[in-house]
Amino acid sequence: MSELRTVTLGMLGCGTVGQNVLHLLQRREAIFADLGVRLEVAGVLVRDLTRPRDVPEGISLTNDPRFLNRCGLVIEVMGGVDRPLELLLPILQSDRPVVTANKALLAERWDVLREHALDGRLYYESAVMAGTPIIGPMSTVLRASGFVGLQAVLNGTCSYILSQMEQGKPYQAALSEAQALGYAEDPPTLDVGGFDTAHKLAVLARFCADGHFPYSAVSVTGIEQVTLEDIAQARAEGQKIRLVATLERQGDTWKARVAPTRLPLDHPICTVGDGRNAMVYEGEECGTLVFAGGGAGGMVTASAIVGDIMDSVLGFPGHVPLH
Ligand SMILES: NC(=O)c1ccc[n+]([C@@H]2O[C@H](COP(=O)([O-])OP(=O)(O)OC[C@H]3O[C@@H](n4cnc5c(N)ncnc54)[C@H](OP(=O)(O)O)[C@@H]3O)[C@@H](O)[C@H]2O)c1
Secondary structure, eight states: OOOOEEEEEEEEOOSHHHHHHHHHHHHTHHHHHHTTEEEEEEEEEOSOTTSOOOOOTTOOEESOGGGGGGOSEEEEOSOOSHHHHHHHHHHHHTTOOEEEOOHHHHHHTHHHHHHHHHTTOEEOGGGTTTTSOOHHHHHTGGGGSOEEEEEEEOOHHHHHHHHHHHTTOOHHHHHHHHHHTTSSOSSOHHHHTSHHHHHHHHHHHHHHTOTTOOGGGEEEOOSTTOOHHHHHHHHHTTEEEEEEEEEEEETTEEEEEEEEEEEETTSHHHHTOTTEEEEEEEETTTEEEEEEEEOOOHHHHHHHHHHHHHHHHHTOOOOOOOO
């Protein structure tokens, strides 16, 4: 057997997603060996070294990012915008690949990241719809078809709250329940205010509408003002309310909108089930495509991240937006 090439990894963050990435990398060791690679984790950056974590034996946790200098590939699963950017820029600027699940970073700092994405150094399948592959097809095969528009539900927390309201729970009670179950952050503004969905829509728009699409161009209305009366009225007309991301042509430009939207009960977004994300993608030649699957969760997200790492070690470029 020929000798394996060692790829030295570094990871930023070791929370819900990061811990699962480490376990999945270990579980897929044989596949990486088939690809001719042995992975070595040089370090994992965290804030609180005393926090108990479920990580494979031998993983070195640290709050000192200097280990990044030794890494050939960096995985970012810490969240936030400014700090991850500060840590990742030297990696990207020295031509090293980065795998990230961070849609807020991608949406809000595209001015800096775009050139690296165009050069194929940035992998981010997990940033939208987590383990459900949508960025891969949108950055490759779907380019052959003229883009007409898309509609998607991209935030499971909002779907959960709205489905609880359909059972008669007022908004505040449904939100508190989502928080108690760990579905919604505290404060929950990113989710219920629609901003998480808007981050994801901005990321998608750069593959099919405009490679420069700015996050600030997404119009955002959250679900905070949806009432039980709205839900009852929709139901009386055979509809459900969901937080829907829409991208469609308006004259010569593209309009991106996130807003509570009524959908017929037999709409593909409604029929996939509330625990799932879903997207209806319309292309001139490919027709109507429906993508659906888990849009959150540690291992679901880790599956896309580890897939990105496989692509990178195989020499496939990252996710290249429109020029
Ligand atoms: N959770 C999901 O289902 C999901 C799905 C798709 C994408 N994502 C994205 O994946 C990323 C991570 O999500 P998560 O749910 O795993 O978050 P999380 O559980 O909150 O974990 C974040 C990790 O990053 C570390 N961290 C945060 N700020 C840091 C800093 N300034 N310096 C050093 N370490 C820092 C934390 O350290 P401590 O543990 O020491 O606090 C923690 O280990 C986010 O960008 C999120 O949007 C998550």
